[in-house]
Every structure is written in structure tokens, then in C-alpha cells.
Amino acid sequence: xxxxxxxxxxxxxxxxxxxxxxxxxxxxxxxxxxxxxxxxxxxxxxxxxxxxxxxxxxxxxxxxxxxxxxxxxxxxxxxxxxxxxxxxxxxxxxxxxxxxxxxxxxxxxxxxxxxxxxxxxxxxxxxxxxxxxxxxxxxxxxxxxxxxxxxxxxxxxxxxxxxxxxxxxxxxxxxxxxxxxxxxxxxxxxxxxxxxxxxxxxxxxxxxxxxxxxxxxxxxxxxxxxxxxxxxxxxxxxxxxxxxxxxxxxxxxxxxxxxxxxxxxxxxxxxxxxxxxxxxxxxxxxxxxxxxxxxx
Amino acid sequence: xxxxxxxxxxxxxxxxxxxxxxxxxxxxxxxxxxxxxxxxxxxxxxxxxxxxxxxxxxxxxxxxxxxxxxxxxxxxxxxxxxxxxxxxxxxxxxxxxxxxxxxxxxxxxxxxxxxxxxxxxxxxxxxxxxxxxxxxxxxxxxxxxxxxxxxxxxxxxxxxxxxxxxxxxxxxxxxxxxxxxxxxxxxxxxxxxxxxxxxxxxxxxxxxxxxxxxxxxxxxxxxxxxxxxxxxxxxxxxxxxxxxxxxxxxxxxxxxxxxxxxxxxxxxxxxxxxxxxxxxxxxxxxxxxxxxxxxxxxxxxxxxxxxxxxxxxxxxxxxxxxxxxxxxxxxxxxxxxxxxxxxxxxxxxxxxxxxxxxxxxxxxxxxxxxxxxxxxxxxxxxxxxxxxxxxxxxxxxxxxxxxxxxxxxxxxxxxxxxxxxxxxxx
Numbered sequence: 001x002x003x004x005x006x007x008x009x010x011x012x013x014x015x016x017x018x019x020x021x022x023x024x025x026x027x028x029x030x031x032x033x034x035x036x037x038x039x040x041x042x043x044x045x046x047x048x049x050x051x052x053x054x055x056x057x058x059x060x061x062x063x064x065x066x067x068x069x070x071x072x073x074x075x076x077x078x079x080x081x082x083x084x085x086x087x088x089x090x091x092x093x094x095x096x097x098x099x100x101x102x103x104x105x106x107x108x109x110x111x112x113x114x115x116x117x118x119x120x121x122x123x124x125x126x127x128x129x130x131x132x133x134x135x136x137x138x139x140x141x142x143x144x145x146x147x148x149x150x151x152x153x154x155x156x157x158x159x160x161x162x163x164x165x166x167x168x169x170x171x172x173x174x175x176x177x178x179x180x181x182x183x184x185x186x187x188x189x190x191x192x193x194x195x196x197x198x199x200x201x202x203x204x205x206x207x208x209x210x211x212x213x214x215x216x217x218x219x220x221x222x223x224x225x226x227x228x229x230x231x232x233x234x235x236x237x238x239x240x241x242x243x244x245x246x247x248x249x250x251x252x253x254x255x256x257x258x259x260x261x262x263x264x265x266x267x268x269x270x271x272x273x274x275x276x277x278x279x280x281x282x283x284x285x286x287x288x289x290x291x292x293x294x295x296x
Numbered sequence: 297x298x299x300x301x302x303x304x305x306x307x308x309x310x311x312x313x314x315x316x317x318x319x320x321x322x323x324x325x326x327x328x329x330x331x332x333x334x335x336x337x338x339x340x341x342x343x344x345x346x347x348x349x350x351x352x353x354x355x356x357x358x359x360x361x362x363x364x365x366x367x368x369x370x371x372x373x374x375x376x377x378x379x380x381x382x383x384x385x386x387x388x389x390x391x392x393x394x395x396x397x398x399x400x401x402x403x404x405x406x407x408x409x410x411x412x413x414x415x416x417x418x419x420x421x422x423x424x425x426x427x428x429x430x431x432x433x434x435x436x437x438x439x440x441x442x443x444x445x446x447x448x449x450x451x452x453x454x455x456x457x458x459x460x461x462x463x464x465x466x467x468x469x470x471x472x473x474x475x476x477x478x479x480x481x482x483x484x485x486x487x488x489x490x491x492x493x494x495x496x497x498x499x500x501x502x503x504x505x506x507x508x509x510x511x512x513x514x515x516x517x518x519x520x521x522x523x524x525x526x527x528x529x530x531x532x533x534x535x536x537x538x539x540x541x542x543x544x545x546x547x548x549x550x551x552x553x554x555x556x557x558x559x560x561x562x563x564x565x566x567x568x569x570x571x572x573x574x575x576x577x578x579x580x581x582x583x584x585x586x587x588x589x590x591x592x593x594x595x596x597x598x599x600x601x602x603x604x605x606x607x608x609x610x611x612x613x614x615x616x617x618x619x620x621x622x623x624x625x626x627x628x629x630x631x632x633x634x635x636x637x638x639x640x641x642x643x644x645x646x647x648x649x650x651x652x653x654x655x656x657x658x659x660x661x662x663x664x665x666x667x668x669x670x671x672x673x674x675x676x677x678x679x680x681x682x683x684x685x686x687x688x689x690x691x692x693x694x695x696x697x698x699x700x701x702x703x704x705x706x707x708x709x710x711x712x713x714x715x716x717x718x719x720x721x722x
Binding site for chain 2: 011014018019021022025026028029030031032033035036039046047048049109110112113115116117119121122123128130131132134135137138139140141142143144145146147148149150151153165166168169172176226229230232233236237247250251254255258262263266269270273274276277281
């Protein structure tokens with residue numbers, strides 16, 4: 001990619017312009033996410049960079065953990081400008097609860113289905129595949145409307161059950177896709193070998209298939225978790241205050257009381273996504289190594 | 297040996313079955329086994345997802361609620377010879393008298409809203425009548441002529457227009473919501489006409505939805521192309537590192553990214569702050585970049601950009617570098633070589649990314665809702681609005697169905713070009 005030494009000045013100009021454009025785009029992609037982090041440590045009740053924060057040497061008055069204390073429900077301030085409640089913490093607990101339950105079922109159902117879809121004898125494969133990944137394709141607002149009408153009929157709106165069912169449906173496509181991708185190039189002879197040595201199907205699954213596809217299953221589970229954890233449209237319509245989740249609370253926060261508490265939670269979520277991204281990347285490399293696929 | 301084969305036509309397995317039959321049996325068994333693995337999820341998705349969507353489609357043409365409330369009335373109404381008689385016969389008045397009186401209050405109330413879609417005035421007419429009927433029945437003296445009594449309660453019952461407008465409600469299936477979704481309605485005789493000037497908002501929003509989606513797709517292509525090219529041509533060590541810049545936003549909560557854009561773009565926000573600090577604009581001329589269409593386009597472009605970069609990257613990755621060199625070797629200038637040799641090979645990636653971004657953009661709801669303000673709302677806004685605020689679920693379902701149909705056509709295209717099971721994550 002580097003410029004050859006015989007490049008003409010015009011080529012050089014083009015090349016550097018091209019690099020400049022690329023770095024601007026990278027900046028555009030990442031800048032908003034980075035910008036919110038310092039603001040979340042601000043003293044000011046507005047979501048802005050204050051004068052004190054920009055000054056050098058740093059002004060300790062301008063920085064504080066005030067909004068993080070608000071977020072976890074510790075209210076020590078005398079004059080409250082923002083309602084201080086434990087809503088964020090209730091939301092966190094609910095989000096993790098819904099996330100874990102739906103991830104569990106989505107991963108189990110999705111992995112089984114991916115195993116079936118990867119078998120050479122699967123009938124109507126294209127049709128079934130398109131049904132299975134349709135929840136990922138249909139816009140969320142349509143899904144939410146359809147589910148709201150239907151779940152209202154069977155008394156599942158404003159319940160955890162309803163939300164979890166919806167989240168399982170939304171996140172299984174990710175599991176199916178990642179596990180199916182891991183199963184590409186899976187050597188079926190290993191299953192045959194295991195069976196010819198006397199292992200029953202269940203034992204074969206746990207001792208032979210599972211260890212090989214585990215990285216894919218875990219990535220799928222992480223995708224499923226983040227789908228449920230970040231999902232806002234469904235909870236907006238199908239959850240009452242009893243099922244408050246982080247996204248629902250953030251939505252309410254952005255609409256009503258714009259305060260830096262939202263940015264504190266946003267910072268936590270960015271940290272969470274960095275963690276998940278790293279995990280998935282490491283798992284993918286491990287999986288490729290295990291299956292003997294090298295990248296180029 | 298030759299004798300044995302020639303005497304038996306078929307090869308037999310150890311069970312004594314012909315090989316062909318035995319193979320077919322095993323094959324079927326395998327098929328069933330594979331299907332059984334998929335079955336639980338398939339059933340789950342059908343029950344929790346496909347059926348609700350189907351239910352929504354049915355709801356968009358459903359008009360049965362009002363038919364249940366006014367069952368008797370509509371039965372008599374169908375016998376009315378509306379061509380020749382000015383007003384319906386006595387039997388219709390008697391039936392509607394009873395339907396209003398005995399009807400469940402909630403159900404009658406719901407039906408009122410529906411009746412007002414056909415002709416405004418129904419709501420107050422029925423409400424007033426219902427109160428009067430209660431009094432009459434309470435007094436114990438049932439009217440001798442229902443027709444006269446009702447007209448004396450409210451002159452609307454003598455107005456032919458109300459009765460004619462009822463014709464649109466008699467059928468259990470209706471397409472009125474679809475007409476409403478594109479700013480049209482029925483006039484009193486059942487012809488399709490445009491809505492009143494001040495009630496036309498849907499066509500405007502549909503057009504805006506397409507316009508914003510086209511802009512966002514265009515900007516994503518413009519910004520995504522050079523980045524994908526760079527990622528595809530850098531050594532793996534660097535490109536893996538730079539890939540984080542693309543994947544991190546992809547993994548971050550949509551709400552976080554949307555909030556971040558509000559922080560960046562608002563009047564006291566980061567971008568305006570930097571512009572003032574650089575002296576490009578004065579403190580009192582801060583640019584309004586959020587809560588309008590500009591905000592929607594900027595935020596959506598950043599949010600959807602990874603969906604353009606990833607397909608482009610995977611296509612560019614496999615284009616041999618020797619092609620460009622060969623073209624230049626044969627005398628093409630770099631620009632010409634790029635346009636004639638490189639660009640055509642990236643078309644599959646551009647169409648895949650473009651379609652994906654476009655499809656995602658027309659169904660977007662969260663981001664436009666938060667940063668769009670008044671003139672940056674997309675069609676999803678109306679679905680949510682009618683679902684939660686006006687409770688006009690028929691119209692909500694109709695808009696949803698139209699959007700879904702557009703979506704399916706676009707995905708059909710996507711499938712033709714890339715294949716739906718080629719979707720990859722990260």
C-alpha cells in the first residue's frame with residue numbers, strides 16, 4: 001500500500017489526500033463515542049464541555065464523579081437539579097435479567113437449528129433459513145407493532161415473559177448465522193469416527209462437536225446478549241415501568257431530562273461494547289486456528 | 297460370478313432390501329433428523345414472530361369490530377333501497393336504537409372512532425343519542441315510531457349523508473386504512489379523494505423517508521468506499537487495528553450513538569464549540585444542526601456506515617492487486633485504470649452495501665425520533681404514533697404493511713444480488 005519511490009508529485013498529492021479522507025472518516029466514526037466520555041465526568045448539569053474542562057492545567061472544580069453517583073442512586077447534593085433515583089440501577093438489573101434469560105434460550109435454540117441447517121440432508125433449506133433470519137430483517141418498528149397487537153390479545157404485554165419472548169425471537173438470527181459460519185468446513189468424519197468408536201449421539205455432541213463449535217456458540221451468545229441488552233423499540237411499547245430496562249430509561253432520559261447521567265451510562269455501555277468486541281475477535285481467531293483456517 | 301449378477305436385477309443389502317430402497321430410507325431418516333433439530337426454533341419463530349406479523353397484516357384490512365357492535369343494524373341496513381328512498385326504513389332505526397342501547401359501552405366507544413374516520417360528526421351524534429335513549433328506556437315508554445323519535449333527538453338522523461356514509465362500514469374487510477396511509481379517503485359516495493389540505497402528512501413523510509434513505513446511502517458509499525479500500529489493501533496487522541474503528545460503533549448501543557450525536561451537534565455542542573473557538577463562526581451564529589433533517593442524515597450516516605464498509609471490504613479484499621498493475625502496464629493512466637478495471641469489480645460490494653443501508657434506513661425509527669425534531673421524522677414515527685397515541689391501530693397496521701412490502705421487494709433484490717445467507721457479522 002505504501003507509495004512507491006518513483007511516484008510523481010501528483011501521485012503523492014493524491015495519495016496523501018486519500019489518507020487524509022480516510023482518517024477523517026475514521027474520526028467521524030469514532031469521535032462521537034469518544035467525546036461523551038469526558039463530558040460524563042463533568043461537574044456541570046449540561047451535556048457540554050465547560051470552560052474549566054478545557055483549561056490547562058486541569059481545573060479540579062470542573063471535573064467530578066457527581067453524575068456517576070446519581071447513576072448509582074447516591075444523592076448527596078444539597079440542591080438537586082436532576083431527579084435522583086435508583087431507576088438506573090433497577091434498569092441495569094432488569095436489563096441483565098432479560099439479557100441473560102433470552103440469551104440462554106436464543107443460544108440453545110439457535111445452535112440446535114444451525115446444526116440441523118448445516119447437515120447435507122436438510123430439506124427446504126433456503127426457505128427455512130429465510131424464515132429463521134427474518135426477525136433480523138424486518139424493521140424493529142414493524143416487529144414491535146405486530147408483536148404489540150398480538151401479545152395484547154394473549155395478555156403478554158407489560159410482562160417480562162412477553163419481552164423475553166420477543167428478545168429471543170430477535171436474537172436467534174445472530175446465533176444461527178454465527179454458528180452456521182463456524183460449521184462451514186466442519187469435518188463430519190469426526191462425528192462418524194466418534195460414533196464408530198461407540199459414542200452415543202449425545203456424548204458425541206458434547207465431546208466432539210461442542211468443543212469445536214464453542215467459539216462460534218459463544219460469539220453468537222454475545223451477539224444475542226447485546227441485541228437484547230440494547231433493544232429499545234420493543235421495550236418502549238411492550239414494557240411498563242415494572243420492566244424498566246437501561247435503554248428504556250435512556251430513552252426517557254433523552255426525551256425528558258437531558259442530564260449527564262445519560263452520558264455516564266453511555267460511557268459504561270461503550271466500555272461494555274469494547275469488552276464484547278474484544279472477546280468476539282479473540283474467539284474468532286481461536287476458532288479459525290482450531291479449524292485450521294488461516295487468514296490469507 | 298457373472299451368473300449371479302445377471303440373475304438378480306438388484307443389489308441387496310444385508311436386511312434383504314434392495315440397495316436403492318435402503319438408501320432412500322436412510323436418506324429420509326437423515327432428513328427427518330436434520331429437520332427435528334431445526335424444528336424447535338422454527339416453531340418458536342413462527343409463533344412469536346411470523347404469526348404476530350401476519351396478525352398485523354390482517355388487522356390492516358379488518359373492520360369487524362364495528363360489525364359486531366352494529367350487527368343488527370347492518371343486517372337491516374343492507375335491505376334499504378338507498379337509490380329510491382331518501383331515508384332508511386323504520387326497521388333500521390329500531391335496530392340501531394337497540395344496538396346503541398344494549399351495546400357494550402367500551403365497544404360502542406371504540407366503534408365511534410371508526411365511524412368518525414368515514415364521516416366526522418358521528419361521534420357527537422351517537423353520544424348524544426345514547427344519553428337520550430337511556431332516558432327513554434328508563435321512563436319505560438318505548439317509542440311508537442323509532443324514526444321520528446330519533447330524528448327528534450338529533451336532526452342528524454334525518455340527514456341522508458350520515459346514512460350513506462354507513463355504507464363504508466358494512467363490509468367486514470376494508471381498504472380505507474391503506475388509502476389513509478397515502479393521504480386519501482372516501483367521500484360520502486365511496487369515491488377515493490384526497491384528504492383535506494391540513495390532514496395530508498403521510499405522502500410527505502413517505503417522500504421524506506425515501507429522500508433521507510437515498511442521501512444516507514449516498515453519503516455512506518462516498519465515505520465508506522475509500523475506507524474499505526484502505527482496509528482491504530493495508531497489511532493485515534494494521535487493517536485489523538483500524539477495523540476496530542468500524543466495529544466499535546457497530547457494537548455500541550444505538551441509543552448511545554444517537555445521544556452522542558445530540559451532544560456533538562446541539563447549539564452548545566462540541567462541533568459548534570470548535571467552530572466558535574476556531575473563529576469560523578460568531579458565538580451568536582451557532583448553526584442549528586440537530587432536531588432537523590440535517591441531524592437525522594448526519595447521525596444515520598455514521599450509524600449505518602459500518603453496514604456499507606463491511607460488504608465493500610469483503611469484496612475488495614479478493615480483488616487481485618495485479619489487475620490495477622496490469623492495466624497501468626498496458627498504458628492506462630491510474631484514474632482510467634481505476635474506473636475501467638477496479639471500479640467494475642467492486643459493483644457487487646457497492647450494491648450489497650447500498651441495498652443494506654437503504655433497507656435499514658427506510659425502517660429507521662429511534663434515531664430520527666430523537667434527533668429529527670419536527671421535519672426529520674421518517675415513516676416509522678407514524679407507526680409508533682398511531683400505536684401509542686391515537687390508537688388508530690388499523691392505520692398503524694396499514695402503514696406497517698406497506699413498509700413491510702417495500703422491504704420484502706428490496707430484500708428480494710438483495711437476495712438476487714448477494715444471497716441472503718451470505719450475511720456475515722463482523
